[in-house]
Each structure stands twice: as C-alpha cells, then as structure tokens.
Amino acid sequence: MNTLLELDDVHVRFRTHSPLNAILKGIDDPFVDAVNGVSLEIGEGETYGLVGESGSGKTTLARSIIGLVEPQRGSIRYDGTELVGMPTAEMQKFRGNVGAMFQDPVGSLSPRMTIRSLLAEPFKIHDLSQRNLGQEVNRLLEMVGLNRDFANRYPHQLSGGQARRVGVARALALDPKLVVADEPTAGLDVSVQGEILNLLGRLQQELGISILVITHNLNVVRHITDRMGIMYFGRVVEQGPTETMFHQPSHPYTLALLSANPEPDPDAEIDRLELQGEVPSLFNRPSGCEFHPRCPFADDRCQASFPDLTELSDAHSYRCHHPLHVT
Amino acid sequence: MSDTSVKAATTEMPGAWQSLWRSLKRVLREPLGALGLVLVVFVIVSAVGADLFAPFEPNKIDIRAKLQPPSAEHLLGTDQLGRDIFSRVLIGGQIALKVSLVSIGLALVIGLTLGLIAGFGPRWLDNALMLLFDSVRSFPTVMFALAVVTLFGPSLTTVMIVVVITQIPIYGRMVRSQTLALRDAEFILAERALGAGFFRIIGMHILPNVVGPLLILASMDIPFVITIEAGLSFLGMGVRPPTPSWGTILNDGYSYIYNTPWPVIAGGIPVILTTLGFTFLGESLRDVFDPRLRKEI
Numbered sequence: 001m002n003t004l005l006e007l008d009d010v011h012v013r014f015r016t017h018s019p020l021n022a023i024l025k026g027i028d029d030p031f032v033d034a035v036n037g038v039s040l041e042i043g044e045g046e047t048y049g050l051v052g053e054s055g056s057g058k059t060t061l062a063r064s065i066i067g068l069v070e071p072q073r074g075s076i077r078y079d080g081t082e083l084v085g086m087p088t089a090e091m092q093k094f095r096g097n098v099g100a101m102f103q104d105p106v107g108s109l110s111p112r113m114t115i116r117s118l119l120a121e122p123f124k125i126h127d128l129s130q131r132n133l134g135q136e137v138n139r140l141l142e143m144v145g146l147n148r149d150f151a152n153r154y155p156h157q158l159s160g161g162q163a164r165r166v167g168v169a170r171a172l173a174l175d176p177k178l179v180v181a182d183e184p185t186a187g188l189d190v191s192v193q194g195e196i197l198n199l200l201g202r203l204q205q206e207l208g209i210s211i212l213v214i215t216h217n218l219n220v221v222r223h224i225t226d227r228m229g230i231m232y233f234g235r236v237v238e239q240g241p242t243e244t245m246f247h248q249p250s251h252p253y254t255l256a257l258l259s260a261n262p263e264p265d266p267d268a269e270i271d272r273l274e275l276q277g278e279v280p281s282l283f284n285r286p287s288g289c290e291f292h293p294r295c296p297f298a299d300d301r302c303q304a305s306f307p308d309l310t311e312l313s314d315a316h317s318y319r320c321h322h323p324l325h326v327t
Numbered sequence: 328m329s330d331t332s333v334k335a336a337t338t339e340m341p342g343a344w345q346s347l348w349r350s351l352k353r354v355l356r357e358p359l360g361a362l363g364l365v366l367v368v369f370v371i372v373s374a375v376g377a378d379l380f381a382p383f384e385p386n387k388i389d390i391r392a393k394l395q396p397p398s399a400e401h402l403l404g405t406d407q408l409g410r411d412i413f414s415r416v417l418i419g420g421q422i423a424l425k426v427s428l429v430s431i432g433l434a435l436v437i438g439l440t441l442g443l444i445a446g447f448g449p450r451w452l453d454n455a456l457m458l459l460f461d462s463v464r465s466f467p468t469v470m471f472a473l474a475v476v477t478l479f480g481p482s483l484t485t486v487m488i489v490v491v492i493t494q495i496p497i498y499g500r501m502v503r504s505q506t507l508a509l510r511d512a513e514f515i516l517a518e519r520a521l522g523a524g525f526f527r528i529i530g531m532h533i534l535p536n537v538v539g540p541l542l543i544l545a546s547m548d549i550p551f552v553i554t555i556e557a558g559l560s561f562l563g564m565g566v567r568p569p570t571p572s573w574g575t576i577l578n579d580g581y582s583y584i585y586n587t588p589w590p591v592i593a594g595g596i597p598v599i600l601t602t603l604g605f606t607f608l609g610e611s612l613r614d615v616f617d618p619r620l621r622k623e624i
Contacts (some may be wrong), residue, residue, distance in 0.1 A: 018450075066520045095522035109515040112535045112618055125523050154618040170521070 004210050005042040005065065005178055010035055010074035010084075012060050012234075016283070032282040034060040035071070038233035044177070047204065047211045049221035049242065051257065052231030053279055058214045059103075061231070062180050065212065066100045067091045080176065093173040096126045099171030099209075103186045105163035109155035115141075115166055116151035122173035140169040144199060161192035164185040168199060172207070180212045185220055197224050222246060227315070230254045233279065233290040240316030248325055250310075252295050263274040290323065297322040353615045354608070363607025372573035374420035383411035385418045386569045394587045403593035406579055413591045415571035420597060422483065422572040424436065427552040430487040431545050434494035434515050439541065442502025443529060446510060453503070460496035468493050468555070469562070476564045484555050486565045494548065498541060505537045539613040546609025573598055 012035040022030035035216050036058045042048045063069040065076060067083060076083040078097065086094065103106035109118055119140050120133045138148055144165040155163055164184065167307040171179050184200065185193040200225055213225060221228050222242060229239035230253060238251040239288055249255045252273060275294050280286055286293050292302035301321050311317045354360040373380060382402075389409035393564045397404045403412040445456040472489045479485050509515060509532075518528055557574020559565035573594050580590030614620040 063516075068516060068519055092522045092524055095520060098520075100517065102517050102520075102522035103514045104513050108513040110514045110518065110532050112616070113531075121518075121523075125521055125527065156619050165518075170517070326415050 002044045003041050003046045004046075004079055005067070005212070006075075006077040007038055007061075008075045008077075010038045010061070010064060010076060011070045012064055012069055012071045033234050033285070034063065034282070037074070038231075038234070038236050039090075040236060040239060041073075042178070042210050042212060042228055045204070045208050047213060047228065048212045049225035049228035050212065050231060050236075051228060053216065053217060055272075055279055055282070057112065057233040058216075058231050059182055060146075062100075062182050062184075062212065062214050062227050066098055067273065074253050076163040087149065088232045093126070096122065096174040097178070098272070099174070099176040101164075101167045101181040101184055103183040105160045105167055105187060106155050108167055109163060109170075112153055113154070114151065115153050115155070115158075118155075118166065119151070119169055119173065122170060122251050124176060127208060128174075136173070141172055142281055143172065143203070144169045159192075160188050161195060164188060164192075164196050165199065168196070168203070171210075172203065175207070176209065176213065178210045181212045183214065183216075185217060193220070200224065212309055217285055218258065230257065233285075235290070235319070236317040237320070239289065240312070240318075241314055244314060244316055250312070250316070250323040250325065251320045252297055252324060253291050254323070255324060275290055295322075341565065345423055349615050350615045354611050357611050357614075360614075362611075362613025363604050363611060366600055366604025367608050370420060370597070370604055373417055377421055381411075381414035381417045383414040385410060385414040385571050387411070394583060394590075396587070404587070404589040406576070406590050407464045407583060410571075412576065412590055415576055416573070416593055417599055419571040419573045419594075420601075421575055422566060422570070423597070423601065426487055426490065426556045427549045428481065430490040431548050431552060433487075434491045435498055435541065435545055437491070437538070437587065438495045438498025439502050442499040442537075443533070445499065445503040445504055447529075451589045456499070457503075460499055464496045469558075472559055472562075472564050479569060481564050481612035485567055486559050489559070490552050491554055494552075497548075500546065501544065502537050503540060505540070506533060509533055509536055527554065535616065539616045540618070542590060542612050546605040546612075547602075549605045550598060553598055553601065560587025618620045 011033065013031040013033050015030055016032055017025065017027055018029035019030070024097070036314075038057075038061055039049070050058050050061065060069060064071050065078075065083075067086070071084050074084065078094075081094070082226075083091070083094070109115075113121075116137050119137045121138060123131055123133060137151055139146055141150060146162065146165050146169075150158070150162065150166075155166075160167065168184075171181075172252050181200070184196060188196060197220060200211060210283070211224075213220065215221060225242045227240065228242045228245055229236045230245075230251065231237070238245065238249065238254045245254060246258065249258060251276075256273045256275045259274070277294050280290070282291060286303075288304050289295070289298070289302045289306050292298035295302065299322075307319045307321045309317050310323065311321055335402075351380060354364055367415050386511070387410060389405070391409065392405050393407055393533040395405045396408075401411050401413065402417060406412055408604055441456055445453045468489065471493065472485070475489050479488070515528060515532060518532055523531075530615070553573060556565055556572060557577055560572055560574040568575060576594035577598075579590060580588075580594055584591050
C-alpha cells in the first residue's frame with residue numbers, strides 16, 4: 001500500500017499572550033502546545049481513525065493537514081508534496097486536493113447560499129467553471145443520495161443528516177484523494193449516523209479515497225476504520241490496526257477509553273480501567289509522560305521521562321513505560 | 328417556493344438579472360414591502376421631476392398672497408412670503424434626498440470598509456479604529472458642525488460632511504461586531520478549506536450576512552438625516568435661504584403654527600412619507616437578503 005499522507009513530528013503551538021504582554025506579566029513561554037510531535041501515516045484507500053478526549057489536539061491536527069493551521073515544526077507530506085511552509089497562494093490552490101468536513105453539519109454551510117451554489121462553489125473557486133456546473137451539482141447530489149430538488153433549498157431548511165450529506169458532497173466535489181472528516185457523526189441521531197457512515201464507506205469503495213476520521217465515538221471508529229491512533233495531550237500515545245487495538249490495547253489510556261465505551265451486552269466480561277481526574281490543563285503540562293497523574297501504573301520513571309516509541313508487529317506502536325499485556 | 332425556482336430545479340444556474348428580478352418579486356409580494364417600494368419610487372420621482380411638476384417658481388415672492396390656506400391654485404397654501412408651498416416641498420425633496428442618500432451612502436460604504444478592517448485585521452488596528460469611532464461619537468454633533476462650518480462655510484456640502492462623519496462609527500461598529508462573530512464561524516473555515524481566497528470570503532460569505540441589518544439601519548437613518556439637515560439649516564449652518572428644504576419649510580412654519588398650521592403640516596407630510604417608505608423597503612429588503620427570514624417554505 002502506498003503512503004498518501006505522512007506526518008512527521010508535527011508540532012502546533014498557539015500563542016497565549018502577545019509578546020509585550022508576556023514580558024509585562026513575566027511569562028517566559030507564552031505558548032501552548034496543542035499538537036506535540038505527532039507522526040503518522042495514512043495509506044491510499046485507507047481509513048484512519050483519530051480518537052481522543054476533548055482538548056487532546058485532534059481537531060488542531062486535522063486543521064493543520066487541511067492547511068488552516070500552520071505547524072511550527074515537523075513535516076506534512078501529501079502525495080510527495082510538503083505542506084509545511086508552503087506559500088499562501090500555493091496553499092489555496094492545493095486545498096482542493098484534500099476534502100474537509102467540519103463538526104457542525106448545518107453550521108459549516110454558508111447560510112445565505114442555496115445548496116446549488118454551495119455545491120458549485122468548489123468549481124468556481126478553483127476556476128473550473130468551464131465545466132457544466134448544473135451537471136456537476138446533479139452528479140454530486142446523486143452521489144450522496146439527495147434528490148435534485150434539494151438544490152434550491154437553503155442550509156437551514158435541511159435536517160442534520162441532509163446537511164451532512166451536502167457536506168460530504170462538497171468535500172468530494174474536486175475528486176480529492178484524501179478526506180479529513182472532523183466528527184462526521186456529531187449532532188446526528190444514531191440511525192442517521194449509520195446512514196452517513198455507510199455512505200462514507202460506500203463512497204470510499206467506489207472512489208478509492210483515503211479518509212481521516214476524527215471522533216471520540218469509538219463505535220464509529222470500530223465500524224469504519226482500518227487503523228486508529230489514540231491522542232492524549234497533543235501526542236499519539238498508541239496506534240495500530242483497529243481490531244488489534246480493540247482486542248489488545250497496550251497503553252493504559254487506550255484501555256481506559258475502551259472500557260469507558262458502553263458495551264451493549266450486559267453479560268460481557270470486560271477489563272475495566274477507570275481514570276481519576278480530568279485532562280490536565282495545557283498551561284500546566286505534567287513532566288515526563290503527560291498521562292502519569294491519572295495513570296494507575298505510574299511510577300518515578302513516568303514522572304521523569306517521556307517514553308520512547310515501542311514498535312510491535314503489524315504497524316502497532318505505543319509510548320508507555322508500563323504497557324499492558326506485554327512482558 | 329416560487330414558480331420560477333421550481334422550474335429552475337432542472338439544471339441551469341440563475342443569472343444575476345434573474346435573481347434580481349426574483350428579489351424584486353419577493354419585495355412586491357409582501358404588502359408592506361410593496362407599499363415601501365411605491366412610496367420610495369413616488370418620493371424619488373417627485374424629487375427628480377420637481378422642476379416639471381412645480382406649478383410656481385419656488386422662490387417667487389407674492390406678499391399679497393401670504394399665508395393662504397390650501398386652494399386649487401396653491402395646493403398646499405402659501406408661506407409668510409406668499410411662496411407656493413407645494414412647489415417648495417417638491418424642490419425641497421431634491422435637497423432632502425440628495426443629502427440623505429449621498430451622505431448615508433458614503434457613510435455606509437466607509438463604515439462598512441472600516442468595520443470589516445476592524446473585524447478582520449489585527450487586534451491593534453481594531454483597537455485603534457474603535458478608539459477613533461468612540462471619540463467621534465462622544466463629540467456633540469452641533470459643536471462638530473459648528474467647527475466644520477467655520478472651516479468650510481455654511482452649505483449643503485458642510486451638512487453632508489457632518490452627517491457622513493457622525494454616521495460612520497454607527498455603521499462601522501455594527502459591521503465590526505457582526506464580522507467578529509462570523510470570522511471564526513465554521514462555514515468560513517469550510518470555505519477556507521475549499522481554497523477560497525480572502526476577497527471571496529469577504530464578498531460572498533461575510534458581506535451578505537452583514538448587509539441585512541445595515542440596510543435597516545440605513546433606511547431608518549434617512550429621516551434622521553433629514554431632521555439633522557433641517558436643524559442645521561435652522562441654525563444657519565446648512566441650506567441658506569431662500570433655497571427651499573423640508574427643514575426650512577418646517578422652521579418657517581413654526582412661527583405661524585397657531586394661525587396657519589398648513590406650512591408645518593405640508594412640510595411634515597413628506598418627511599413622514601419618506602421615512603415610512605424607506606423603513607418598509609429596508610425591512611423587506613432585509614427579509615429578501617436573509618433566506619432564514621423569508622415567510623415561505
């Protein structure tokens with residue numbers, strides 16, 4: 001399988017105080033690290049799931065892949081093209097290559113445009129208006145299973161599921177090889193979530209695209225992804241094939257997430273690991289392994305140093321001093 | 328949905344004229360919108376064609392016929408110098424429209440631009456512009472007008488300069504707050520992710536969402552500007568006599584209001600009609616520009 005997207009040691013920091021303010025208030029480091037050295041690869045035609053709590057940096061990472069946030073360090077290579085440090089004008093042209101879906105299905109559609117104009121927009125932006133826009137719009141609507149009459153509606157006249165379909169159509173308008181879907185099922189009820197996931201799965205098979213799914217819904221991840229990564233505090237702490245991760249997690253945090261997911265079978269025996277406390281504040285980064293204040297297995301070593309990457313077979317890797325099930 | 332849009336469900340994209348025509352039909356479909364449009368057209372036509380319609384020369388003095396009640400000859404009576412009020416109202420409409428449309432248009436465009444800059448630009452620029460707006464707002468209009476008059480002398484242009492400068496902060500603030508709210512909205516991110524450039528985002532996505540409330544504000548400002556013009560003319564800082572304006576007609580009439588109320592009434596009615604017309608039109612335009620406010624499904 002060829003690698004389509006390759007992230008290497010990506011760092012994204014946000015400024016918290018202006019330079020002047022930082023001096024006045026005596027703050028040495030007026031930044032927070034939202035993404036702290038993430039490396040991952042997505043192959044052609046692969047679905048990768050990125051999972052983590054709120055504030056773990058999933059969305060920031062996704063935005064840096066779409067080019068909305070500029071990483072301070074590291075490299076993002078898409079199909080051989082380096083995105084970090086790309087000039088703005090070039091970046092604007094590049095953006096058609098990666099489709100993006102945002103969290104709020106209705107809120108991510110410009111409220112005063114009809115669905116027709118919204119679907120025609122990608123072509124207009126990238127100067128492809130010599131194509132027959134009417135036909136393109138109909139093709140897109142058909143692709144996501146919406147009736148042609150929807151072209152005349154406005155976003156506020158659509159249900160969440162319908163608006164999400166329009167979002168999918170917009171993301172796929174310019175035949176991208178990669179779609180970044182930030183919480184594709186947020187705000188939808190379960191039956192509609194299923195429809196949208198099936199739609200994504202079908203389109204992926206038909207078009208051969210890769211999908212990066214960002215979610216905190218583990219059922220979604222298990223349903224559609226081939227591989228997954230767990231993010232905690234701006235780092236990917238464990239990644240590997242989805243099934244392996246579900247059956248044999250190595251990182252205590254992965255296990256904690258999995259055991260927090262409700263199990264439909266009441267008689268099923270599961271290893272439970274409950275976490276104490278909250279995600280620590282980004283302004284107050286714990287030393288060593290960021291997970292140690294909440295980790296039941298933490299010891300001095302965890303406080304002192306951040307664990308190196310340990311690679312298991314099958315592209316499964318983790319960062320932990322005390323991995324589970326591994327002796 | 329209207330008939331046209333159902334038909335358009337087939338393939339072609341609507342052209343600019345087609346959508347303009349559709350907007351016009353939407354305005355006309357609502358009674359208040361239609362009334363507003365009729366009033367505005369009526370006021371504009373009567374002002375533009377004032378020279379044709381006016382039965383008398385507006386400044387012709389006929390002392391023997393002073394303060395006459397409305398009659399077949401003088402439709403709205405005559406003032407204290409025997410001038411035909413109907414003719415003066417028509418010619419005065421020209422000035423009222425010129426002052427209000429030109430100065431509000433200018434204030435709107437400048438305020439819109441500055442508001443967008445403040446909303447989109449860096450924090451320091453935003454702060455600087457807000458400081459400027461607040462200082463202008465905190466200055467009393469009349470004092471400011473006096474200063475401008477000393478500099479440029481009393482004239483219609485002076486009135487317009489005063490109105491433009493005092494109105495810019497109102498529009499600018501409104502646009503800024505709306506822009507700030509929209510700037511980080513998810514649909515703007517989505518457009519950027521598609522590769523939309525800065526100007527496309529401003530023009531296609533921010534502006535249409537900002538312009539609705541602005542239109543309402545502008546239409547309600549028109550009567551306000553007419554009264555400013557009247558007030559400044561009364562203080563001798565605006566239109567010099569004998570040039571007729573609605574403000575001067577009202578002011579002239581005040582002195583005789585107990586015996587002969589028609590000059591005041593005749594000067595007030597056009598102000599009221601213009602106000603209502605522009606307000607109704609502005610409100611229905613807002614509804615047309617914002618699909619969420621349309622009363623159709």
